[in-house]
Amino acid sequence: MKFGIVGGIGPASTLDYYDGLTKKYYDATGECAPLVIDSINMYAMTGLLSKGDNEGVTRLILSSLENLSAAGATAAAMASNTPHIVFDELVKRSPLPLLSIVDETCKYIEKMGFRRALILGTEFTMKSGLYSAPLEKYGIKAVTPNEKDMALVHSFIFPKLENGIVDEEDKKKMVATAERYIAEQKADCAVLGCTEIPLMIHEGDFTVPTVNTAGVHIDAIAEFMIKNR
């Protein structure tokens, strides 16, 4: 089977997906991972999201999934948290089965035994409650920053982190903001709910463990590809 990746959202995490998947697949099988990556226009996506045009986002991603299917992919994933806002609609209309970063992350958080998860991500991800409802099904509480802090966290991601640039001043502010919620709302883990945050935040930067959503997703995709090869 050949796996398809909707990439470019942002480019830095697409590199992590390709690197991680090819290495994990090679280590397990001694073979080359059959992959196709369609790298889409991140700014077209964020423009639609800013206007609240979720149908537009759905169509943008569907068009990429159709490209991946035409190129021979038989299953796919989006190398990004944000477009998972329209995941349920995508599942209904996608030509390919999809592996969700949110589902895999929730399973991981449950397996690790965390109970109160601080959610960090783009404003779109945090405001939409992308992680809150799915986590609730597992009896896990999502701790979400207030609107002012959402805007602050978002400003660290766009445009710098999305282009692979880590600003040390931004990092200090990110740590201070996260630590305030960890202390006040007793979060026992921090979900790096944007695939670019791990460029800035590493395990040990916070006083609680971090959940690298991109890493969890890559592991799940590699396992799926190896099982179904």
Add this chain to the structure above:
Amino acid sequence: MKFGIVGGIGPASTLDYYDGLTKKYYDATGECAPLVIDSINMYAMTGLLSKGDNEGVTRLILSSLENLSAAGATAAAMASNTPHIVFDELVKRSPLPLLSIVDETCKYIEKMGFRRALILGTEFTMKSGLYSAPLEKYGIKAVTPNEKDMALVHSFIFPKLENGIVDEEDKKKMVATAERYIAEQKADCAVLGCTEIPLMIHEGDFTVPTVNTAGVHIDAIAEFMIKNR
């Protein structure tokens, strides 16, 4: 326009192409590079090459070019030197116009004013004379290692460099081998004629300038994409 990359040959240089193209395109346009990457089975390709089955290699690459075309690409390139052995046949049968790493490298060598170029690459690349005839058209002499040294250089590339692993002992032997040809045959530059060699050899490692074929190719593709966007 959307550009297609035949990738996976090997995976490490596909990362360089994606990273280089997205960054150069963003710096020039402020936009996301429209790219699709089809990552093929490197071992299928080298297996066919070892049997001398050039028609098999041509078909393998054509099938990938058809995938890229189906996914919306309107021009393409192979992120590797070796399959350029069948480039002329590919041009005749490809659904997409192709940008050659060999043509771009020859133009670069001429522009730099080099006269005698040491060619380092896979055994397939060195034995086939991939660079000798094109360089001759520009009046530039290709210096090629003897059969024993070809096998040695090839052994540094497969399997370690192709999987992104740099062995320091191999590097010492690579430098010693190259310097022997530079001294004896008066080469005035060294062509890193395999897209993975730049993982090991950097400017300054040899007593003559190096020509990073992947870097030259990426620059040419970025320029083409920006001009035709």
